[in-house]
Amino acid sequence: MVGKTPATVITGFLGAGKTTLIRGLLERADGRRLALIINEFGDVGIDGDILRACGNPTCTDDDVIELANGCLCCTVADDFVPAIEKLLARPNPPEHIIIETSGLALPKPLVQAFHWPAIKSRVTVDGVIAVVDAAAAAEGRFAPDPAVLAAQREASGTVDHETPVEEVFEDQLLCADLIVVNKTDLIDADDLARVENLIRAALNRDAKLVRASHGAVDPLVLLGVGAAVEDDLANRPSHHDEEEGHDHDDFTSFVVELPPQPDPDALAASLTEVAAVHGVLRLKGFIDVPGKPMRLLVQGVGARVQTHYDRLWKAGEERRSRLVVIGETGLDHDAVRRAIAG
Ligand SMILES: Nc1nc2c(ncn2[C@@H]2O[C@H](COP(=O)(O)OP(=O)(O)OP(=O)(O)O)[C@@H](O)[C@H]2O)c(=O)[nH]1
Known part of the structure; x- marks a missing residue:
């Protein structure tokens, strides 16, 4: 990938700890020039403001680009590609671009955007990192309790379709190279093991799991995965693969x-x-x-x-x-x- 700027996509359901992880990454950047593109669901961007308030010299207005109110992959031409181009055109361009998706975003269509001619030759997706709120997962918020499923199957012979929350959660995991099992401080060892089993059961291939509290993971683990994800999308199924585009009705x-x-x-x-x-x-x-x-x-x-x-x-x-x-x-x-x- 000589010559291409690596970009890391950070995904994970609402409140999983993406911004917290990125803040830690900036603190441990060790002089590496990182730039951030942040996308949020809703009209008002909060995350960019939180990151700029951290007092880190890497978080100047130029280093943080906020794309609020929208789905990155649906506004590729208008917002996303120009944001990447703006970063690359800087006199001192970033060595690595970090993209925080909204907690409701499907990462796969975003990675597909890296096939756009304007950026394909200049940027590669180094890796997709999914952050999981282990406490919420342990409460059964992202996947039905196996006991409930078994009872449904017994009673009616079928099981309920996945909820929108479950679908988003699964799409994010299925696109990931690395899964950060975050908020381990909030649960005990048994629940943590249960959550990790639940994550592994959702995966169709090997993805690395790392445990974290407050998103504290060594930058060497997060950056430099070298997955060239844009060329590996066939291995990353999505619930929305069959659809032309996707809606935001849920x-x-x-x-x-x-x-x-x-x-x-x-x-x-x-x-x-x-x-x-x-x-x-x-x-x-x-x-x-x-x-x-x-x-x-x-x-x-x-x-x-x-x-x-x-x-x-x-x-x-x-x-x-x-x-x-x-x-x-x-x-x-x-x-x-x-x-x-x-
Ligand atoms: N106890 C605990 N709280 C955490 C941890 N990581 C993050 N939090 C808290 O969880 C809340 C949400 O964290 P964020 O980093 O904003 O989550 P996010 O994924 O960026 O949220 P959205 O962008 O809204 O999807 C904040 O109050 C964090 O302080 C953790 O490991 N343990």
Whole structure:
């Protein structure tokens, strides 16, 4: 691959720990020039803002390109190819490009985009890394419990089709060269073994599994896989292989604007309840806490909600409080808005 710039695709379901892993990668980059392309589901980009707030010199505005509100592979010509070209045209081009997909993205069509003439001769996909939230997987959020399947088969002779969440999860695993089993700090050894078995059962070929807490994996393991994935797509089946393009009907996202919030703990408790009651998949955003010089970052994954102050509000910056909410289609936007406001 002499002459081609390697690109690594980081995939993984909503809240699995992709941004956390990338942040760790930047901290351990050891002078290597990395550039990031970040794609999010929803109108408001939060991840780019989180990464720029990390204070790492590799996270300047030029190094982080955010492509919000869209599916990378559906906006290849308009957004993705120009973003890659912009990076390669820099006087000091990156040595490695990291692409964080949205948690709902299917990685395979994105890799197919690397066949576009404008980038095919200049960039190769070094590897696809799938990050798995081991705690959520242990709770059965991505694959049905084998006991439930067995009971269904016994009762009716058939089993339920996969849910949209299960499909996305499986598509991401099936495209991966390396699977980071993340959030191991939240589960015990038995659950971890169960999750790893579940992942292996979903795979059609060997992919390497590494365990991690807070996405901490040696950059030498993450980068330099050398898989040239764009030339190996036949081995990576997707649920959507038979379709012309794909739709985005299964999931929905909206933004809730809030007044300033004086009590972060009360807010976290109330969001935990809202997420559990309404089946919200992901909640994230920044909150203005009156009297505090720093902005509060809210992170909800399923019903696990955490908050922390991530950086000082900048001089002249509007202290806005807003949360991005993501769920499956059918999520009642108004009911969630009311519940959050209440
Ligand atoms: N306990 C624990 N929390 C983690 C770990 N990794 C990430 N988190 C937390 O999980 C939440 C989501 O992490 P992110 O890195 O934003 O996840 P993501 O995959 O980028 O999320 P999306 O881009 O929204 O899909 C944050 O609150 C993280 O601090 C981990 O290993 N252990």
